[in-house]
Amino acid sequence: MGVYPPSLGRLIEQFSRLPGIGKKSAERLALYVLKSPRELADGLAQSLLEVKERIRFCSICFNLTDEDPCLICSDQRRANGRLCVIEGPGDQLAIEKSGAFKGRYHILQGVLSPLDGIGIENLRIAELMSRLRNENIKEVILAINPTVEGEATVSYLADLLKGKDVIVTRIALGIPLGGDLKYIDSMTLKRSLENRSSCAS
Numbered sequence: 001m002g003v004y005p006p007s008l009g010r011l012i013e014q015f016s017r018l019p020g021i022g023k024k025s026a027e028r029l030a031l032y033v034l035k036s037p038r039e040l041a042d043g044l045a046q047s048l049l050e051v052k053e054r055i056r057f058c059s060i061c062f063n064l065t066d067e068d069p070c071l072i073c074s075d076q077r078r079a080n081g082r083l084c085v086i087e088g089p090g091d092q093l094a095i096e097k098s099g100a101f102k103g104r105y106h107i108l109q110g111v112l113s114p115l116d117g118i119g120i121e122n123l124r125i126a127e128l129m130s131r132l133r134n135e136n137i138k139e140v141i142l143a144i145n146p147t148v149e150g151e152a153t154v155s156y157l158a159d160l161l162k163g164k165d166v167i168v169t170r171i172a173l174g175i176p177l178g179g180d181l182k183y184i185d186s187m188t189l190k191r192s193l194e195n196r197s198s199c200a201s
Contacts, residue, residue, distance in 0.1 A: 079104065081139060086107055091143065125160070
């Protein structure tokens with residue numbers, strides 16, 4: 001960063017520490033902030049501090065929130081007995097954007113991955129079981145990403161929930177809308193065929 005004044009160099013260095021931001025992108029961002037009105041820098045600095053000071057995990061679902069419990073857990077209209085179990089906060093946001101689910105969530109904060117040292121004790125599985133005992137849950141929907149680790153987590157949870165007085169379902173996996181069969185990988189095609197549904201209305 002020798003060509004830049006020290007303060008600008010430090011800003012570029014901080015931007016470059018963010019995931020997905022290389023040196024060139026960091027330079028572009030820093031120069032944009034420098035050229036922008038002071039209000040942008042003030043707002044950015046204030047937002048960064050607020051996020052670090054105010055955001056925490058909801059004590060019920062473990063989603064990110066600045067109120068505890070979060071807005072979804074506080075909404076009695078969503079206490080309909082359906083609980084969607086997901087990997088992380090980004091998954092909850094994607095489901096909410098779809099508008100297809102109106103129940104409550106439980107965020108595991110990851111998936112089982114022994115190679116990375118992530119076991120049962122590192123996930124919010126005990127808290128999930130506690131919710132099943134204390135809330136009127138009728139259906140648990142496993143909406144976990146179909147990775148190797150995700151599949152192991154789904155398998156573990158499905159076994160754990162066997163014999164409980166709850167319906168356990170899983171989101172459908174298969175060919176995306178607008179997909180072209182000749183470009184779909186074989187595992188996705190296999191799963192699509194195994195999970196085919198009736199065309200009857």
